[in-house]
Amino acid sequence: MTSEPRAPLSPQDSNIPEGAFGPTPSQTVGPYFHQGLVDFQGLTGLLGDRTVEPGSDVPGERITLTGRVLDGDGRPVEDALIELWQADAGGTYARSADAPFPGYSRTHTRTPGHSYRVHTVKPGSAGPGLAPRLNVWLGMRGLLTHLLTAVYFSDEDNSADPLLALVPGERRHTLIARREDTPDGAVYRFDIRLQGEDETVFFAP
Amino acid sequence: MTQSPPKSQGSVHAPHLYPPYTSSVRRAPHERLIPLPAALEGLHGPVFGAGRLRPDDHDTTRNARVNGEPLGERIIVRGRLLDGSGRPIRGALIETWQANAAGRYVHGRDEHDAPLDPNFTGTARMLTGGNGEYELISIRPGAYPWGNHPNAWRPAHIHFSVFGTNFTQRLVSQMYFPGDPLLAHDPIYQGIPDEKGRQRLISRFDLNLTRPGWALGYRFDIVLGGGAQTPFEEPGHDE
Numbered sequence: 229m230t231s232e233p234r235a236p237l238s239p240q241d242s243n244i245p246e247g248a249f250g251p252t253p254s255q256t257v258g259p260y261f262h263q264g265l266v267d268f269q270g271l272t273g274l275l276g277d278r279t280v281e282p283g284s285d286v287p288g289e290r291i292t293l294t295g296r297v298l299d300g301d302g303r304p305v306e307d308a309l310i311e312l313w314q315a316d317a318g319g320t321y322a323r324s325a326d327a328p329f330p331g332y333s334r335t336h337t338r339t340p341g342h343s344y345r346v347h348t349v350k351p352g353s354a355g356p357g358l359a360p361r362l363n364v365w366l367g368m369r370g371l372l373t374h375l376l377t378a379v380y381f382s383d384e385d386n387s388a389d390p391l392l393a394l395v396p397g398e399r400r401h402t403l404i405a406r407r408e409d410t411p412d413g414a415v416y417r418f419d420i421r422l423q424g425e426d427e428t429v430f431f432a433p
Numbered sequence: 434m435t436q437s438p439p440k441s442q443g444s445v446h447a448p449h450l451y452p453p454y455t456s457s458v459r460r461a462p463h464e465r466l467i468p469l470p471a472a473l474e475g476l477h478g479p480v481f482g483a484g485r486l487r488p489d490d491h492d493t494t495r496n497a498r499v500n501g502e503p504l505g506e507r508i509i510v511r512g513r514l515l516d517g518s519g520r521p522i523r524g525a526l527i528e529t530w531q532a533n534a535a536g537r538y539v540h541g542r543d544e545h546d547a548p549l550d551p552n553f554t555g556t557a558r559m560l561t562g563g564n565g566e567y568e569l570i571s572i573r574p575g576a577y578p579w580g581n582h583p584n585a586w587r588p589a590h591i592h593f594s595v596f597g598t599n600f601t602q603r604l605v606s607q608m609y610f611p612g613d614p615l616l617a618h619d620p621i622y623q624g625i626p627d628e629k630g631r632q633r634l635i636s637r638f639d640l641n642l643t644r645p646g647w648a649l650g651y652r653f654d655i656v657l658g659g660g661a662q663t664p665f666e667e668p669g670h671d672e
Contacts, residue, residue, distance in 0.1 A: 243637035251658025264530025370456030372447035433601030
């Protein structure tokens with residue numbers, strides 16, 4: 229794909245003015261994203277809050293990730309959109325959304341208690357020294373440009389992970405989900421704090 | 434509030450803290466963002482197949498009909514999805530949502546008293562084709578009031594959600610219409626610091642794209658900027 233010529237953009241067939249080529253800027257998802265991204269025509273959206281169906285033979289421990297998104301006043305954000313992207317239990321990321329375990333899911337906080345919740349498989353390490361992690365995309369009303377963060381697991385050895393190593397030591401705990409073993413299986417709690425003490429670490433692409 | 438507001442992801446995108454957009458004040462992070470390393474494992478994204486989409490998913494004038502045509506001005510929006518080097522991105526998922534012709538969303542939280550349209554939900558999805566092209570058939574959305582500041586009205590817009598080839602290219606944006614007088618007063622649009630960036634969010638009216646006697650045409654190309662693995666260089670725009 230890299231050998232292809234640049235697509236011609238001309239004033240006749242593009243909205244992008246001559247000399248103004250560049251990335252399309254981000255805009256907020258707004259408060260009404262459920263209409264298009266979650267409840268498509270009243271059906272379940274293309275991406276749901278579960279990456280494996282009950283009874284699926286995809287390998288790996290079933291886990292639930294849940295938590296709240298908290299604003300600068302400590303109040304739960306009631307209209308956040310959260311997408312997860314992760315490797316499978318063997319540490320491999322899917323290339324196709326049609327793979328048995330695509331690893332992509334979408335959830336939100338328009339729920340009782342304003343908690344998000346996603347049912348998935350605990351990812352494996354994707355390489356030497358890499359701790360298992362979930363990649364998180366976060367959008368909401370109030371964010372003109374979305375945020376990226378990562379979730380690590382409290383019951384894993386995270387000491388050699390190169391991404392965590394970039395995070396100041398006193399802030400690393402904001403990226404670690406706390407495991408609780410419940411009758412319904414492993415639940416990891418992960419609150420996202422947008423501001424204030426224990427502000428979650430966010431990454432820039 | 435311990436330090437100056439963080440830089441945004443370069444000047445193409447809006448800063449997180451933009452006080453004229455009042456919701457940003459309590460939601461923008463204060464700490465600086467940590468750059469993702471280019472070599473980080475697992476940043477490519479998934480590729481979606483056509484099997485999950487239905488034939489009318491890209492056409493909001495048909496995909497939610499109950500007993501007739503949706504109200505409003507029919508539009509055709511056609512554009513290309515390109516990477517930061519101008520190369521087409523094929524087979525990429527685009528999802529859109531919008532208000533109806535009266536400026537009302539099908540959403541429980543929308544308190545605008547404009548009428549709902551029983552034949553319109555304003556949601557669509559499509560995959561880009563061989564040259565990165567997509568086509569959305571819809572209704573021109575109406576402007577609507579919101580509570581950000583006195584007499585605040587959002588310019589007519591369509592929300593676009595786009596998957597590129599990289600997790601860090603994941604983009605949600607909005608398409609606007611040329612000549613809309615509300616753009617000059619809209620903090621969501623004006624939050625973008627770069628004038629050329631703002632221009633790229635305005636679709637171009639294209640009479641050649643109109644369907645005679647049926648719909649008006651607009652062009653809207655989308656360019657996905659660099660993630661960690663595909664840096665996009667834009668000299669002179671890094672502050």
